[in-house]
Amino acid sequence: MKGEAALPQLGFSEIRAELERVALELGLSNGAFEPTFERNEFTLRCALEEVDESLLLDTITIAKKHLENWRIHNADKNYLSLQALNDNIFSTEGVLDNIRIRIGAFYNEKTLEISRKGTLRPAELSLITALLRRAFGRPRVRDVLAELAAVGCGVYRPDDDMPEIAGFRRLREKLRETIVLPLKNPEVYERIARATRNNTVRNHPRAVLFAGPPGTGKTTMARFLGKEAGFPVVHVPLENILSAYYGESSRRLAWIFDLAQAAGFPLILFIDEIDALAPSRNEKLFEATRRLLSVLLRKLDGLGSLTTSVTIGATNRPQDLDAALLSRFESILEFSEPDEEDARELIAFYAKQLTAEENTELARQCAGLPVRAIRDICLRAERMLARQKIENPTSPLPDAPTLEDYLRSLADYRAHR
Ligand SMILES: Nc1ncnc2c1ncn2[C@@H]1O[C@H](COP(=O)(O)OP(=O)(O)OP(=O)(O)O)[C@@H](O)[C@H]1O
Numbered sequence: 434m435k436g437e438a439a440l441p442q443l444g445f446s447e448i449r450a451e452l453e454r455v456a457l458e459l460g461l462s463n464g465a466f467e468p469t470f471e472r473n474e475f476t477l478r479c480a481l482e483e484v485d486e487s488l489l490l491d492t493i494t495i496a497k498k499h500l501e502n503w504r505i506h507n508a509d510k511n512y513l514s515l516q517a518l519n520d521n522i523f524s525t526e527g528v529l530d531n532i533r534i535r536i537g538a539f540y541n542e543k544t545l546e547i548s549r550k551g552t553l554r555p556a557e558l559s560l561i562t563a564l565l566r567r568a569f570g571r572p573r574v575r576d577v578l579a580e581l582a583a584v585g586c587g588v589y590r591p592d593d594d595m596p597e598i599a600g601f602r603r604l605r606e607k608l609r610e611t612i613v614l615p616l617k618n619p620e621v622y623e624r625i626a627r628a629t630r631n632n633t634v635r636n637h638p639r640a641v642l643f644a645g646p647p648g649t650g651k652t653t654m655a656r657f658l659g660k661e662a663g664f665p666v667v668h669v670p671l672e673n674i675l676s677a678y679y680g681e682s683s684r685r686l687a688w689i690f691d692l693a694q695a696a697g698f699p700l701i702l703f704i705d706e707i708d709a710l711a712p713s714r715n716e717k718l719f720e721a722t723r724r725l726l727s728v729l730l731r732k733l734d735g736l737g738s739l740t741t742s743v744t745i746g747a748t749n750r751p752q753d754l755d756a757a758l759l760s761r762f763e764s765i766l767e768f769s770e771p772d773e774e775d776a777r778e779l780i781a782f783y784a785k786q787l788t789a790e791e792n793t794e795l796a797r798q799c800a801g802l803p804v805r806a807i808r809d810i811c812l813r814a815e816r817m818l819a820r821q822k823i824e825n826p827t828s829p830l831p832d833a834p835t836l837e838d839y840l841r842s843l844a845d846y847r848a849h850r
C-alpha cells in the first residue's frame with residue numbers, strides 16, 4: 434500500500450463540488466449526486482431510470498479506462514459489481530477497502546452505488562464522473578429528431594404548431610387512456626405490472642391502429658396526441674420508403690425504428706396509410722412490400738419494455754391488412770363521421786359567430802359527413818364571402834359568413850359529390 438499512500442487524495446468538498454458540476458452539466462437538479470462520507474467511507478448512491486446490458490458493458494469499459502487492476506465481483510443480466518484490486522494485485526490485504534461499483538437492480542430499485550474506504554484518488558473521481566455522464570446523459574432530443582428528419586420522417590415537436598381540434602370526446606377519452614396516460618406516466622404502469630406478475634411485460638399498448646373512412650381525423654388526431662402527451666410525433670413516410678430502391682426501403686424502415694429506440698425519450702411513431710403494406714397481387718411489388726412488412730413486424734415486436742414509445746398505424750382499409758400485422762395492434766380505434774353533438778362542436782370551432790340555433794341547424798344538416806367535409810364546407814363559405822367582398826367593395830357585407838352562406842356552401846358540396 435506504499436504507492437497508494439503517496440498518491441494525492443481529494444478532499445470531500447472538492448469531490449462534492451465536482452459532482453455538483455456534473456449534475457449541472459447533465460441538466461439534473463443540484464444534489465442529484467449527493468455523496469456521503471461516514472465512518473471514513475465515501476458513498477455515492479443514486480437511482481437509475483433504466484439499466485440495460487449496454488449500460489453494464491459500458492461500465493466495464495469505463496472502469497477499464499480508469500483503473501489498472503480490478504475484478505468483476507458479480508455479474509448477471511441486470512446487475513454488475515466491480516471491485517478495484519490493490520496496486521500489488523497479489524496482495525489481498527484490505528482489498529475490500531478499494532473502490533467498489535455496483536450497478537443494476539438492488540435495494541429494490543435500479544441503483545448505481547460507488548463506495549470506497551477513505552477518500553478518492555483523482556483517477557477514481559474521473560471514473561465516477563465518466564460513469565455518471567454515461568448513466569445520466571441522454572441523447573439530446575434534437576439530435577435523434579434531426580436524424581429522423583434526415584431519413585425523411587416528418588418530425589412534429591410538441592411545442593410546434595400542433596392542430597387544435599374539436600369534438601369526438603368519447604374517442605379522445607379512449608385515446609387518453611390508451612396512449613397519452615401511459616406515455617406520460619410509464620412508471621405507474623410498470624409498478625402495476627411488477628405487482629401483478631413479477632415481470633415487466635408491458636401492460637399498455639405499443640401499437641395502436643386508427644381505422645376509419647377518409648377524412649375522419651386520423652392523421653390530425655395522431656399529431657394532436659403528441660401535443661397532449663408532450664412528446665414528438667414522428668411521421669414515418671411509408672409511401673416514400675416503399676418507392677426507394679429495392680432493399681434500401683427495408684433498411685430505412687429498420688433504421689427509423691432503431692433511432693426511435695435509441696432516443697431515450699418516448700416518441701409517437703405514426704405510420705399513416707399503413708395499408709400500403711397490404712398484400713398486393715402485383716408480384717414484384719409484393720416482394721418489396723413483403724420484406725418491408727417483415728421488418729415492421731420484427732420491429733413492432735422489438736419495441737418491448739425497453740421503450741415507452743408507441744406506434745400508431747392509420748388505415749381506411751383495416752380488413753385488407755396482413756393478418757400478422759393486424760394482430761400486432763393491441764388496440765384498434767374506430768374513427769367515424771361525427772354524431773350530431775360532435776358536429777355541433779366542430780361547427781362552433783369552425784364558425785364561432787353562429788348563434789346556438791344556427792349552429793344546431795347547420796349541425797343537423799351536416800350529420801353523417803366526415804369532419805374533413807365539414808371543415809371544407811366552412812372554409813369554402815369564407816372564401817365565397819371574401820370573393821364577394823373583393824368584387825363588391827362598397828356593398829355592406831357581414832364580417833363572417835351567415836348561416837345561409839354555410840348552407841349554400843353545403844349545397845354546393847353535395848352537388849359536386
Ligand atoms: N377533431 C377535429 N377538429 C377539427 N378539425 C379536424 C378534426 N379532425 C380532423 N379535422 C380536420 O379535418 C381534415 C381531415 O382530417 P384528417 O386528414 O386527419 O383525416 P384522415 O382520417 O387522416 O383522412 P384520410 O383517411 O383521407 O387520410 C383535416 O384538414 C383537419 O384539419
Ligand SMILES: [Mg+2]
Pocket residue numbers: 651652653705747
Ligand atoms: Mg390521413
